[in-house]
Amino acid sequence: xxxxxxxxxxxxxxxxxxxxxxxxxxxxxxxxxxxxxxxxxxxxxxxxxxxxxxxxxxxxxxxxxxxxxxxxxxxxxxxxxxxxxxxxxxxxxxxxxxxxxxxxxxxxxxxxxxxxxxxxxxxxxxxxxxxxxxxxxxxxxxxxxxxxxxxxxxxxxxxxxxxxxxxxxxxxxxxxxxxxxxxxxxxxxxxxxxxxxxxxxxxxxxxxxxxxxxxxxxxxxxxxxxxxxxxxxxxxxxxxxxxxxxxxxxxxxxxxxxxxxxxxxxxxxxxxxxxxxxxxxxxxxxxxxxxxxxxxxxxxxxxxxxxxxxxxxxxxxxxxxxxxxxxxxxxxxxxxxxxxxxxxxxxxxxxxxxxxxxxxxxxxxxxxxxxxxxxxxxxxxxxxxxxxxxxxxxxxxxxxxxxxxxxxxxxxxxxxxxxxxxxxxxxxxxxxxxxxxxxxxxxxxxxxxxxxxxxxxxxxxxxxxxxxxxxxxxxxxxxxxxxxxxxxxxxxxxxxxxxxxxxxxxxxxxxxxxxxx
Ligand code: FAD
Numbered sequence: 001x002x003x004x005x006x007x008x009x010x011x012x013x014x015x016x017x018x019x020x021x022x023x024x025x026x027x028x029x030x031x032x033x034x035x036x037x038x039x040x041x042x043x044x045x046x047x048x049x050x051x052x053x054x055x056x057x058x059x060x061x062x063x064x065x066x067x068x069x070x071x072x073x074x075x076x077x078x079x080x081x082x083x084x085x086x087x088x089x090x091x092x093x094x095x096x097x098x099x100x101x102x103x104x105x106x107x108x109x110x111x112x113x114x115x116x117x118x119x120x121x122x123x124x125x126x127x128x129x130x131x132x133x134x135x136x137x138x139x140x141x142x143x144x145x146x147x148x149x150x151x152x153x154x155x156x157x158x159x160x161x162x163x164x165x166x167x168x169x170x171x172x173x174x175x176x177x178x179x180x181x182x183x184x185x186x187x188x189x190x191x192x193x194x195x196x197x198x199x200x201x202x203x204x205x206x207x208x209x210x211x212x213x214x215x216x217x218x219x220x221x222x223x224x225x226x227x228x229x230x231x232x233x234x235x236x237x238x239x240x241x242x243x244x245x246x247x248x249x250x251x252x253x254x255x256x257x258x259x260x261x262x263x264x265x266x267x268x269x270x271x272x273x274x275x276x277x278x279x280x281x282x283x284x285x286x287x288x289x290x291x292x293x294x295x296x297x298x299x300x301x302x303x304x305x306x307x308x309x310x311x312x313x314x315x316x317x318x319x320x321x322x323x324x325x326x327x328x329x330x331x332x333x334x335x336x337x338x339x340x341x342x343x344x345x346x347x348x349x350x351x352x353x354x355x356x357x358x359x360x361x362x363x364x365x366x367x368x369x370x371x372x373x374x375x376x377x378x379x380x381x382x383x384x385x386x387x388x389x390x391x392x393x394x395x396x397x398x399x400x401x402x403x404x405x406x407x408x409x410x411x412x413x414x415x416x417x418x419x420x421x422x423x424x425x426x427x428x429x430x431x432x433x434x435x436x437x438x439x440x441x442x443x444x445x446x447x448x449x450x451x452x453x454x455x456x457x458x459x460x461x462x463x464x465x466x467x468x469x470x471x472x473x474x475x476x477x478x479x480x481x482x483x484x485x486x487x488x489x490x491x492x493x494x495x496x497x498x499x500x501x502x503x504x505x506x507x508x509x510x511x512x513x514x515x516x517x
Contacts, residue, residue, distance in 0.1 A: 006040035006072030007049040015069035038091040039074035064137035098135035144189035146198040153215040160186040166208040179233040230491035247466040280364035281382030297339030303411035310408040314393035316508030323358035376465035392506035395440035
Protein backbone atom coordinates (compact mmCIF):
# COMPACT_ATOMS: atom_id res chain seq x y z
CA UNK A 1 0.00 0.00 0.00
CA UNK A 2 1.24 3.52 -0.68
CA UNK A 3 2.54 5.47 2.32
CA UNK A 4 -0.45 6.80 4.21
CA UNK A 5 -0.22 10.05 6.10
CA UNK A 6 -3.50 10.83 7.76
CA UNK A 7 -6.01 11.92 5.15
CA UNK A 8 -3.81 11.56 2.06
CA UNK A 9 -1.82 8.84 0.35
CA UNK A 10 1.12 9.08 -2.00
CA UNK A 11 -1.18 8.30 -4.94
CA UNK A 12 -3.07 11.58 -4.33
CA UNK A 13 -0.02 13.33 -5.79
CA UNK A 14 0.19 15.58 -2.77
CA UNK A 15 3.61 15.87 -1.15
CA UNK A 16 3.32 14.30 2.30
CA UNK A 17 5.47 16.46 4.55
CA UNK A 18 7.39 14.95 7.44
CA UNK A 19 10.05 16.43 9.77
CA UNK A 20 12.66 14.77 7.54
CA UNK A 21 11.56 16.17 4.19
CA UNK A 22 9.96 19.49 5.15
CA UNK A 23 13.09 21.62 4.64
CA UNK A 24 13.79 20.01 1.29
CA UNK A 25 10.36 21.07 0.06
CA UNK A 26 9.82 24.43 1.76
CA UNK A 27 13.29 25.91 1.90
CA UNK A 28 14.99 27.15 -1.23
CA UNK A 29 12.74 25.08 -3.48
CA UNK A 30 12.47 26.16 -7.13
CA UNK A 31 8.67 25.78 -6.99
CA UNK A 32 6.27 27.72 -4.82
CA UNK A 33 4.41 25.46 -2.37
CA UNK A 34 0.86 25.38 -1.13
CA UNK A 35 0.71 23.53 2.18
CA UNK A 36 -2.36 22.31 4.04
CA UNK A 37 -1.73 21.93 7.76
CA UNK A 38 -4.48 19.70 9.08
CA UNK A 39 -5.39 17.32 11.87
CA UNK A 40 -6.69 13.94 10.82
CA UNK A 41 -9.38 14.01 13.54
CA UNK A 42 -10.82 17.36 12.48
CA UNK A 43 -14.20 17.16 10.75
CA UNK A 44 -13.59 20.24 8.56
CA UNK A 45 -10.31 18.76 7.41
CA UNK A 46 -11.99 15.48 6.55
CA UNK A 47 -14.65 17.23 4.50
CA UNK A 48 -12.05 19.48 2.83
CA UNK A 49 -9.74 16.58 1.88
CA UNK A 50 -11.65 15.50 -1.27
CA UNK A 51 -11.49 19.12 -2.51
CA UNK A 52 -7.74 19.27 -1.89
CA UNK A 53 -7.29 15.96 -3.73
CA UNK A 54 -9.30 17.28 -6.68
CA UNK A 55 -7.28 20.48 -6.63
CA UNK A 56 -4.09 18.44 -6.84
CA UNK A 57 -5.41 16.54 -9.89
CA UNK A 58 -6.67 19.76 -11.45
CA UNK A 59 -3.29 21.47 -11.09
CA UNK A 60 -1.29 18.43 -12.17
CA UNK A 61 0.43 20.34 -14.97
CA UNK A 62 1.33 23.32 -12.78
CA UNK A 63 3.43 21.44 -10.26
CA UNK A 64 6.92 22.54 -11.43
CA UNK A 65 5.78 26.12 -10.70
CA UNK A 66 3.53 25.52 -7.70
CA UNK A 67 3.38 22.22 -5.85
CA UNK A 68 0.84 20.98 -3.30
CA UNK A 69 1.72 19.49 0.09
CA UNK A 70 -0.01 18.49 3.30
CA UNK A 71 1.02 17.64 6.83
CA UNK A 72 -0.94 15.93 9.58
CA UNK A 73 -0.41 18.01 12.69
CA UNK A 74 -2.23 15.40 14.79
CA UNK A 75 0.66 13.00 14.28
CA UNK A 76 3.00 13.24 17.28
CA UNK A 77 6.13 13.27 15.12
CA UNK A 78 4.88 16.30 13.10
CA UNK A 79 4.07 18.52 16.10
CA UNK A 80 7.35 20.45 15.99
CA UNK A 81 6.92 21.36 12.32
CA UNK A 82 3.37 22.61 12.91
CA UNK A 83 4.37 24.58 16.02
CA UNK A 84 7.31 26.12 14.15
CA UNK A 85 4.81 27.38 11.56
CA UNK A 86 2.52 28.77 14.26
CA UNK A 87 -0.41 26.53 13.33
CA UNK A 88 -3.26 26.87 15.80
CA UNK A 89 -6.35 25.88 13.83
CA UNK A 90 -7.14 23.33 11.17
CA UNK A 91 -7.16 23.28 8.28
CA UNK A 92 -4.71 26.12 7.64
CA UNK A 93 -3.41 26.74 4.13
CA UNK A 94 -0.17 28.61 3.53
CA UNK A 95 1.56 29.66 0.35
CA UNK A 96 5.37 29.50 0.44
CA UNK A 97 7.29 31.40 -2.21
CA UNK A 98 9.91 29.67 -4.31
CA UNK A 99 13.37 30.00 -2.74
CA UNK A 100 11.88 30.64 0.72
CA UNK A 101 14.32 31.05 3.61
CA UNK A 102 14.28 28.56 6.55
CA UNK A 103 12.42 31.02 8.78
CA UNK A 104 9.83 32.00 6.17
CA UNK A 105 6.37 31.94 7.75
CA UNK A 106 4.55 31.57 4.40
CA UNK A 107 1.44 33.56 3.55
CA UNK A 108 -1.81 32.27 5.07
CA UNK A 109 -4.82 31.91 2.81
CA UNK A 110 -7.34 33.76 4.98
CA UNK A 111 -10.92 32.47 4.88
CA UNK A 112 -10.06 30.28 1.93
CA UNK A 113 -12.77 28.97 -0.39
CA UNK A 114 -13.74 25.29 -0.24
CA UNK A 115 -14.01 24.65 -3.97
CA UNK A 116 -11.45 23.96 -6.67
CA UNK A 117 -12.11 26.89 -9.08
CA UNK A 118 -11.81 29.58 -6.41
CA UNK A 119 -8.78 27.95 -4.79
CA UNK A 120 -7.14 27.79 -8.21
CA UNK A 121 -7.71 31.51 -8.67
CA UNK A 122 -6.27 32.26 -5.22
CA UNK A 123 -3.16 30.36 -6.27
CA UNK A 124 -2.89 32.44 -9.46
CA UNK A 125 -3.26 35.62 -7.39
CA UNK A 126 -0.47 34.40 -5.11
CA UNK A 127 1.77 33.58 -8.06
CA UNK A 128 1.18 37.01 -9.56
CA UNK A 129 2.09 38.65 -6.25
CA UNK A 130 5.19 36.45 -6.03
CA UNK A 131 8.00 38.91 -6.74
CA UNK A 132 11.64 37.91 -7.28
CA UNK A 133 13.04 35.30 -7.41
CA UNK A 134 10.21 34.06 -9.60
CA UNK A 135 9.78 30.24 -9.81
CA UNK A 136 11.79 29.48 -12.96
CA UNK A 137 9.22 27.01 -14.34
CA UNK A 138 6.41 29.56 -14.10
CA UNK A 139 5.70 31.35 -17.40
CA UNK A 140 4.80 35.06 -17.44
CA UNK A 141 1.20 35.54 -16.36
CA UNK A 142 0.68 39.24 -17.04
CA UNK A 143 -1.17 40.32 -20.21
CA UNK A 144 0.94 40.66 -23.36
CA UNK A 145 1.07 43.91 -25.30
CA UNK A 146 0.95 44.27 -29.06
CA UNK A 147 4.61 45.38 -29.06
CA UNK A 148 5.65 42.17 -27.32
CA UNK A 149 3.67 39.98 -29.68
CA UNK A 150 5.18 41.74 -32.70
CA UNK A 151 8.72 40.72 -31.72
CA UNK A 152 7.79 37.46 -30.00
CA UNK A 153 9.37 35.07 -32.50
CA UNK A 154 12.58 37.11 -32.57
CA UNK A 155 13.10 36.60 -28.86
CA UNK A 156 11.54 33.16 -28.27
CA UNK A 157 12.44 29.89 -29.89
CA UNK A 158 9.02 28.23 -30.11
CA UNK A 159 6.93 27.02 -33.00
CA UNK A 160 3.50 28.10 -31.70
CA UNK A 161 2.28 31.12 -29.83
CA UNK A 162 -1.30 30.90 -28.53
CA UNK A 163 -3.00 34.16 -27.64
CA UNK A 164 -6.03 34.04 -25.39
CA UNK A 165 -8.12 37.16 -25.75
CA UNK A 166 -10.18 37.87 -22.66
CA UNK A 167 -11.34 40.55 -20.29
CA UNK A 168 -9.38 41.68 -17.30
CA UNK A 169 -11.38 39.62 -14.80
CA UNK A 170 -11.03 36.30 -16.60
CA UNK A 171 -8.51 33.76 -15.28
CA UNK A 172 -8.79 31.49 -18.32
CA UNK A 173 -5.65 32.75 -20.11
CA UNK A 174 -3.50 32.30 -17.02
CA UNK A 175 -4.96 28.84 -16.33
CA UNK A 176 -4.19 27.64 -19.85
CA UNK A 177 -0.72 29.25 -19.70
CA UNK A 178 -0.01 27.17 -16.58
CA UNK A 179 -1.59 24.03 -18.10
CA UNK A 180 0.98 24.24 -20.90
CA UNK A 181 4.04 25.04 -18.83
CA UNK A 182 5.48 21.53 -19.10
CA UNK A 183 5.18 21.55 -22.88
CA UNK A 184 7.85 22.66 -25.31
CA UNK A 185 7.45 24.42 -28.61
CA UNK A 186 4.50 26.44 -27.44
CA UNK A 187 3.98 29.60 -25.45
CA UNK A 188 0.62 30.90 -24.25
CA UNK A 189 -0.09 34.55 -23.42
CA UNK A 190 -3.25 36.33 -22.43
CA UNK A 191 -4.21 39.47 -24.31
CA UNK A 192 -6.79 41.84 -22.86
CA UNK A 193 -9.78 43.02 -24.86
CA UNK A 194 -8.46 46.54 -24.25
CA UNK A 195 -5.38 45.84 -26.46
CA UNK A 196 -7.20 47.66 -29.27
CA UNK A 197 -4.57 47.47 -32.04
CA UNK A 198 -4.21 43.70 -31.86
CA UNK A 199 -7.92 43.10 -31.34
CA UNK A 200 -8.78 45.04 -34.47
CA UNK A 201 -5.90 43.63 -36.52
CA UNK A 202 -7.18 40.09 -35.88
CA UNK A 203 -10.83 41.12 -35.93
CA UNK A 204 -11.43 39.54 -32.51
CA UNK A 205 -15.04 39.92 -31.46
CA UNK A 206 -15.45 37.09 -28.97
CA UNK A 207 -13.95 37.12 -25.47
CA UNK A 208 -12.61 34.64 -24.58
CA UNK A 209 -11.23 33.29 -27.83
CA UNK A 210 -7.89 31.80 -28.77
CA UNK A 211 -5.68 32.55 -31.78
CA UNK A 212 -2.49 30.88 -32.93
CA UNK A 213 0.19 33.24 -34.09
CA UNK A 214 2.99 32.28 -36.48
CA UNK A 215 6.24 33.93 -37.55
CA UNK A 216 5.64 36.39 -40.36
CA UNK A 217 2.51 37.80 -38.74
CA UNK A 218 -0.02 35.09 -39.64
CA UNK A 219 -2.85 34.24 -37.24
CA UNK A 220 -5.51 31.55 -37.17
CA UNK A 221 -8.36 31.06 -34.75
CA UNK A 222 -8.16 27.91 -32.62
CA UNK A 223 -11.36 26.02 -33.30
CA UNK A 224 -12.85 24.39 -30.20
CA UNK A 225 -16.32 23.23 -29.26
CA UNK A 226 -16.50 25.43 -26.21
CA UNK A 227 -14.32 28.44 -25.39
CA UNK A 228 -13.19 26.98 -22.07
CA UNK A 229 -10.02 25.92 -20.29
CA UNK A 230 -10.14 22.16 -20.92
CA UNK A 231 -10.91 22.61 -24.62
CA UNK A 232 -8.02 25.05 -25.12
CA UNK A 233 -5.56 22.94 -23.15
CA UNK A 234 -6.44 19.69 -24.96
CA UNK A 235 -6.14 21.39 -28.34
CA UNK A 236 -2.85 23.18 -27.59
CA UNK A 237 -1.18 20.14 -26.00
CA UNK A 238 -2.04 18.16 -29.14
CA UNK A 239 -0.60 20.65 -31.69
CA UNK A 240 2.05 19.22 -34.00
CA UNK A 241 5.54 19.55 -32.54
CA UNK A 242 4.27 20.21 -29.01
CA UNK A 243 5.89 17.73 -26.59
CA UNK A 244 6.48 17.50 -22.89
CA UNK A 245 9.70 19.14 -21.73
CA UNK A 246 12.59 16.76 -21.53
CA UNK A 247 10.95 14.20 -23.81
CA UNK A 248 12.76 13.38 -27.00
CA UNK A 249 10.81 14.60 -30.03
CA UNK A 250 8.55 11.81 -31.20
CA UNK A 251 9.66 9.79 -34.20
CA UNK A 252 6.48 9.37 -36.15
CA UNK A 253 6.73 6.24 -38.26
CA UNK A 254 9.28 4.21 -40.19
CA UNK A 255 11.69 1.61 -39.01
CA UNK A 256 12.14 1.26 -35.27
CA UNK A 257 15.31 -0.29 -34.05
CA UNK A 258 16.93 -1.21 -30.81
CA UNK A 259 20.25 -2.91 -30.42
CA UNK A 260 19.04 -6.36 -31.39
CA UNK A 261 15.74 -6.18 -33.20
CA UNK A 262 14.34 -4.06 -35.90
CA UNK A 263 10.62 -3.97 -36.41
CA UNK A 264 8.55 -2.47 -39.14
CA UNK A 265 5.99 0.09 -38.01
CA UNK A 266 2.42 -0.97 -38.65
CA UNK A 267 0.39 2.07 -39.65
CA UNK A 268 -2.84 2.23 -37.66
CA UNK A 269 -5.78 4.39 -36.78
CA UNK A 270 -5.44 5.79 -33.25
CA UNK A 271 -9.14 5.95 -32.72
CA UNK A 272 -9.75 2.24 -33.27
CA UNK A 273 -9.23 -1.01 -31.38
CA UNK A 274 -7.26 -3.85 -33.03
CA UNK A 275 -7.79 -7.58 -32.52
CA UNK A 276 -4.03 -8.04 -33.04
CA UNK A 277 -3.42 -6.17 -29.76
CA UNK A 278 -6.01 -8.25 -27.93
CA UNK A 279 -4.58 -11.55 -29.17
CA UNK A 280 -1.04 -10.34 -28.41
CA UNK A 281 -2.12 -9.53 -24.85
CA UNK A 282 -3.65 -12.99 -24.44
CA UNK A 283 -0.46 -14.60 -25.74
CA UNK A 284 1.70 -12.53 -23.38
CA UNK A 285 -0.56 -13.08 -20.41
CA UNK A 286 -1.21 -16.80 -20.85
CA UNK A 287 2.19 -17.90 -22.17
CA UNK A 288 4.66 -15.51 -20.54
CA UNK A 289 3.19 -13.79 -17.49
CA UNK A 290 1.54 -16.90 -16.05
CA UNK A 291 4.62 -19.01 -16.85
CA UNK A 292 6.49 -17.28 -14.04
CA UNK A 293 4.12 -19.04 -11.61
CA UNK A 294 5.09 -22.75 -11.96
CA UNK A 295 2.55 -23.76 -9.29
CA UNK A 296 -0.72 -21.85 -9.08
CA UNK A 297 -2.68 -22.45 -5.93
CA UNK A 298 -5.40 -21.29 -3.55
CA UNK A 299 -6.30 -17.61 -4.06
CA UNK A 300 -4.20 -17.35 -7.24
CA UNK A 301 -5.93 -20.42 -8.67
CA UNK A 302 -9.36 -18.97 -7.93
CA UNK A 303 -8.24 -15.79 -9.63
CA UNK A 304 -7.03 -17.65 -12.71
CA UNK A 305 -10.37 -19.51 -12.91
CA UNK A 306 -12.27 -16.22 -12.82
CA UNK A 307 -10.03 -14.68 -15.47
CA UNK A 308 -10.28 -17.56 -17.91
CA UNK A 309 -14.02 -17.80 -17.29
CA UNK A 310 -14.63 -14.15 -18.26
CA UNK A 311 -12.38 -14.56 -21.29
CA UNK A 312 -14.33 -17.63 -22.41
CA UNK A 313 -17.59 -15.76 -21.89
CA UNK A 314 -16.89 -12.29 -23.21
CA UNK A 315 -13.73 -12.22 -25.35
CA UNK A 316 -14.99 -11.28 -28.82
CA UNK A 317 -12.42 -13.47 -30.55
CA UNK A 318 -12.08 -15.37 -33.77
CA UNK A 319 -13.66 -18.85 -33.61
CA UNK A 320 -10.30 -20.63 -33.23
CA UNK A 321 -9.33 -18.39 -30.30
CA UNK A 322 -12.73 -18.84 -28.67
CA UNK A 323 -12.46 -22.62 -29.03
CA UNK A 324 -9.10 -22.47 -27.34
CA UNK A 325 -10.35 -20.29 -24.47
CA UNK A 326 -13.43 -22.46 -23.99
CA UNK A 327 -11.48 -25.70 -23.81
CA UNK A 328 -9.03 -24.09 -21.40
CA UNK A 329 -11.95 -22.89 -19.30
CA UNK A 330 -13.70 -26.25 -19.11
CA UNK A 331 -10.44 -28.00 -18.20
CA UNK A 332 -9.66 -25.41 -15.52
CA UNK A 333 -13.13 -25.38 -13.95
CA UNK A 334 -12.91 -29.19 -13.67
CA UNK A 335 -9.72 -29.06 -11.62
CA UNK A 336 -10.76 -30.01 -8.10
CA UNK A 337 -7.36 -29.90 -6.45
CA UNK A 338 -6.37 -26.61 -4.79
CA UNK A 339 -3.32 -26.29 -7.00
CA UNK A 340 -2.31 -26.75 -10.61
CA UNK A 341 1.02 -26.76 -12.41
CA UNK A 342 1.48 -24.10 -15.05
CA UNK A 343 2.90 -26.77 -17.39
CA UNK A 344 -0.43 -28.66 -17.32
CA UNK A 345 -2.30 -25.44 -18.11
CA UNK A 346 0.10 -24.71 -20.97
CA UNK A 347 -0.37 -28.18 -22.38
CA UNK A 348 -4.12 -27.59 -22.70
CA UNK A 349 -3.53 -24.14 -24.19
CA UNK A 350 -1.12 -25.48 -26.80
CA UNK A 351 -2.74 -28.89 -27.27
CA UNK A 352 -1.80 -29.73 -30.78
CA UNK A 353 -3.98 -32.86 -30.66
CA UNK A 354 -7.03 -30.62 -30.80
CA UNK A 355 -8.66 -29.65 -34.05
CA UNK A 356 -6.58 -27.11 -36.03
CA UNK A 357 -9.35 -24.56 -35.64
CA UNK A 358 -8.56 -24.43 -31.90
CA UNK A 359 -5.59 -22.18 -31.30
CA UNK A 360 -4.38 -19.00 -29.75
CA UNK A 361 -1.80 -17.60 -32.20
CA UNK A 362 1.78 -17.59 -30.92
CA UNK A 363 3.77 -14.39 -30.56
CA UNK A 364 2.94 -10.71 -30.28
CA UNK A 365 2.01 -8.36 -33.07
CA UNK A 366 1.29 -4.93 -31.52
CA UNK A 367 -0.64 -2.49 -33.66
CA UNK A 368 -2.64 0.18 -31.76
CA UNK A 369 -0.34 -0.58 -28.79
CA UNK A 370 2.92 -0.04 -30.68
CA UNK A 371 5.37 2.29 -29.00
CA UNK A 372 7.86 4.69 -30.56
CA UNK A 373 10.57 2.73 -28.67
CA UNK A 374 10.57 -0.95 -27.72
CA UNK A 375 10.14 -0.18 -24.02
CA UNK A 376 6.99 1.91 -24.47
CA UNK A 377 3.33 0.75 -24.41
CA UNK A 378 2.73 -2.81 -25.72
CA UNK A 379 1.58 -5.23 -23.00
CA UNK A 380 0.21 -2.77 -20.38
CA UNK A 381 -1.62 -0.97 -23.18
CA UNK A 382 -2.98 -4.35 -24.27
CA UNK A 383 -4.14 -5.19 -20.73
CA UNK A 384 -6.16 -1.98 -20.41
CA UNK A 385 -7.64 -2.48 -23.87
CA UNK A 386 -8.52 -6.10 -23.12
CA UNK A 387 -10.40 -5.27 -19.93
CA UNK A 388 -12.22 -2.29 -21.46
CA UNK A 389 -13.36 -4.63 -24.22
CA UNK A 390 -14.48 -7.23 -21.67
CA UNK A 391 -16.50 -4.77 -19.55
CA UNK A 392 -18.16 -3.46 -22.70
CA UNK A 393 -18.85 -6.96 -24.01
CA UNK A 394 -20.43 -7.95 -20.69
CA UNK A 395 -22.59 -4.82 -20.92
CA UNK A 396 -23.50 -5.27 -24.59
CA UNK A 397 -24.36 -8.97 -24.21
CA UNK A 398 -26.28 -8.58 -20.95
CA UNK A 399 -23.91 -10.26 -18.47
CA UNK A 400 -25.57 -11.22 -15.20
CA UNK A 401 -23.14 -9.97 -12.55
CA UNK A 402 -22.16 -6.28 -12.88
CA UNK A 403 -18.84 -6.79 -11.09
CA UNK A 404 -17.84 -10.09 -12.69
CA UNK A 405 -15.30 -8.63 -15.13
CA UNK A 406 -13.93 -6.01 -12.73
CA UNK A 407 -13.49 -8.60 -10.03
CA UNK A 408 -11.66 -10.93 -12.46
CA UNK A 409 -9.45 -8.03 -13.55
CA UNK A 410 -8.74 -6.97 -9.98
CA UNK A 411 -7.66 -10.41 -8.91
CA UNK A 412 -5.66 -11.10 -12.11
CA UNK A 413 -3.76 -7.82 -11.70
CA UNK A 414 -3.27 -8.47 -7.98
CA UNK A 415 -1.96 -12.02 -8.40
CA UNK A 416 -0.20 -12.02 -11.74
CA UNK A 417 0.41 -8.62 -13.37
CA UNK A 418 4.19 -8.30 -13.66
CA UNK A 419 4.26 -4.56 -12.91
CA UNK A 420 4.00 -4.89 -9.14
CA UNK A 421 3.74 -1.20 -8.29
CA UNK A 422 0.95 -0.89 -10.90
CA UNK A 423 -0.78 -3.81 -9.19
CA UNK A 424 -0.49 -2.11 -5.81
CA UNK A 425 -1.96 1.13 -7.09
CA UNK A 426 -4.75 -0.66 -8.89
CA UNK A 427 -5.61 -2.73 -5.82
CA UNK A 428 -5.84 0.49 -3.84
CA UNK A 429 -8.17 2.03 -6.39
CA UNK A 430 -10.30 -1.10 -6.66
CA UNK A 431 -10.54 -1.17 -2.87
CA UNK A 432 -12.19 2.27 -3.04
CA UNK A 433 -14.74 1.14 -5.67
CA UNK A 434 -18.02 2.71 -4.58
CA UNK A 435 -21.18 0.72 -4.00
CA UNK A 436 -22.80 2.48 -6.99
CA UNK A 437 -20.86 0.19 -9.31
CA UNK A 438 -23.87 -2.07 -9.28
CA UNK A 439 -24.78 -2.24 -12.95
CA UNK A 440 -22.99 -3.23 -16.14
CA UNK A 441 -22.83 0.37 -17.48
CA UNK A 442 -21.48 1.54 -14.11
CA UNK A 443 -18.71 -1.07 -14.38
CA UNK A 444 -17.77 0.21 -17.87
CA UNK A 445 -17.63 3.77 -16.53
CA UNK A 446 -15.69 2.81 -13.39
CA UNK A 447 -12.90 1.26 -15.45
CA UNK A 448 -12.82 4.28 -17.77
CA UNK A 449 -12.57 6.77 -14.90
CA UNK A 450 -10.02 4.66 -13.02
CA UNK A 451 -7.89 4.45 -16.15
CA UNK A 452 -8.08 8.25 -16.39
CA UNK A 453 -6.94 8.55 -12.77
CA UNK A 454 -3.90 6.48 -13.69
CA UNK A 455 -3.35 8.61 -16.82
CA UNK A 456 -3.41 11.73 -14.68
CA UNK A 457 -1.02 10.30 -12.12
CA UNK A 458 1.60 9.13 -14.61
CA UNK A 459 1.35 11.84 -17.28
CA UNK A 460 4.88 13.04 -17.94
CA UNK A 461 6.53 10.02 -16.25
CA UNK A 462 9.57 8.43 -17.86
CA UNK A 463 7.39 5.56 -19.03
CA UNK A 464 5.23 7.89 -21.16
CA UNK A 465 5.75 7.48 -24.88
CA UNK A 466 6.22 11.01 -26.30
CA UNK A 467 4.25 9.95 -29.34
CA UNK A 468 1.31 8.90 -27.09
CA UNK A 469 1.03 11.46 -24.32
CA UNK A 470 -1.25 10.54 -21.43
CA UNK A 471 -4.44 12.55 -21.62
CA UNK A 472 -7.84 12.50 -19.98
CA UNK A 473 -9.40 10.22 -22.54
CA UNK A 474 -11.26 10.41 -24.96
CA UNK A 475 -10.13 13.82 -26.25
CA UNK A 476 -12.70 16.27 -27.63
CA UNK A 477 -11.64 15.34 -31.20
CA UNK A 478 -12.50 11.68 -30.56
CA UNK A 479 -15.73 12.35 -28.74
CA UNK A 480 -16.92 15.96 -28.85
CA UNK A 481 -20.18 15.15 -27.08
CA UNK A 482 -18.34 13.58 -24.12
CA UNK A 483 -17.11 17.02 -23.02
CA UNK A 484 -19.16 19.83 -21.57
CA UNK A 485 -18.75 22.78 -19.26
CA UNK A 486 -20.67 23.62 -16.11
CA UNK A 487 -22.23 27.04 -15.58
CA UNK A 488 -19.07 28.17 -13.76
CA UNK A 489 -16.90 27.26 -16.79
CA UNK A 490 -15.43 24.08 -15.23
CA UNK A 491 -15.02 21.04 -17.43
CA UNK A 492 -17.39 18.15 -16.90
CA UNK A 493 -17.76 14.76 -18.51
CA UNK A 494 -21.07 14.07 -20.10
CA UNK A 495 -21.29 10.54 -18.65
CA UNK A 496 -24.17 9.35 -20.84
CA UNK A 497 -22.20 10.31 -23.91
CA UNK A 498 -19.02 8.76 -22.55
CA UNK A 499 -20.89 5.52 -21.98
CA UNK A 500 -22.28 5.45 -25.47
CA UNK A 501 -18.84 6.29 -26.89
CA UNK A 502 -17.20 3.46 -24.89
CA UNK A 503 -19.85 0.89 -25.74
CA UNK A 504 -19.33 1.61 -29.40
CA UNK A 505 -15.52 2.12 -29.39
CA UNK A 506 -14.83 -1.18 -27.59
CA UNK A 507 -17.70 -3.19 -29.09
CA UNK A 508 -16.93 -6.38 -31.00
CA UNK A 509 -18.24 -4.92 -34.26
CA UNK A 510 -15.79 -1.98 -34.08
CA UNK A 511 -12.66 -4.09 -33.57
CA UNK A 512 -10.39 -4.09 -36.63
CA UNK A 513 -8.81 -7.35 -37.77
CA UNK A 514 -5.87 -5.90 -39.74
CA UNK A 515 -2.48 -7.56 -39.31
CA UNK A 516 -3.88 -10.88 -38.04
CA UNK A 517 -2.17 -13.98 -39.36
P1 FAD B 1 -2.59 3.12 -21.87
O1 FAD B 1 -2.86 3.93 -20.65
O2 FAD B 1 -2.00 1.79 -21.68
O3 FAD B 1 -3.98 2.99 -22.64
C1 FAD B 1 -4.12 2.12 -23.75
C2 FAD B 1 -5.13 2.71 -24.69
O4 FAD B 1 -6.40 2.76 -24.05
C3 FAD B 1 -4.83 4.16 -25.08
O5 FAD B 1 -3.98 4.21 -26.19
C4 FAD B 1 -6.21 4.69 -25.40
O6 FAD B 1 -6.58 4.33 -26.71
C5 FAD B 1 -7.11 3.94 -24.45
N1 FAD B 1 -7.41 4.71 -23.22
C6 FAD B 1 -6.65 5.64 -22.60
N2 FAD B 1 -7.30 6.09 -21.51
C7 FAD B 1 -8.46 5.42 -21.45
C8 FAD B 1 -9.57 5.46 -20.55
N3 FAD B 1 -9.60 6.29 -19.51
N4 FAD B 1 -10.60 4.62 -20.80
C9 FAD B 1 -10.60 3.80 -21.86
N5 FAD B 1 -9.59 3.72 -22.74
C10 FAD B 1 -8.54 4.53 -22.54
N6 FAD B 1 2.14 2.65 -15.16
C11 FAD B 1 2.79 3.37 -14.21
O7 FAD B 1 3.80 3.99 -14.53
N7 FAD B 1 2.29 3.45 -12.93
C12 FAD B 1 1.18 2.78 -12.53
O8 FAD B 1 0.78 2.83 -11.38
C13 FAD B 1 0.50 1.98 -13.50
N8 FAD B 1 -0.61 1.26 -13.17
C14 FAD B 1 -1.20 0.45 -14.09
C15 FAD B 1 -2.30 -0.33 -13.71
C16 FAD B 1 -2.87 -1.19 -14.63
C17 FAD B 1 -4.06 -2.03 -14.20
C18 FAD B 1 -2.35 -1.28 -15.95
C19 FAD B 1 -2.97 -2.24 -16.93
C20 FAD B 1 -1.27 -0.51 -16.34
C21 FAD B 1 -0.69 0.35 -15.42
N9 FAD B 1 0.41 1.15 -15.76
C22 FAD B 1 1.03 1.94 -14.82
C23 FAD B 1 0.84 1.23 -17.17
C24 FAD B 1 0.23 2.47 -17.83
O9 FAD B 1 -1.10 2.70 -17.36
C25 FAD B 1 0.13 2.34 -19.35
O10 FAD B 1 -0.54 1.16 -19.67
C26 FAD B 1 1.48 2.34 -20.05
O11 FAD B 1 2.22 3.48 -19.66
C27 FAD B 1 1.28 2.39 -21.59
O12 FAD B 1 0.56 3.57 -21.90
P2 FAD B 1 -0.20 3.83 -23.27
O13 FAD B 1 0.25 5.12 -23.82
O14 FAD B 1 -0.05 2.67 -24.16
O15 FAD B 1 -1.74 3.99 -22.86
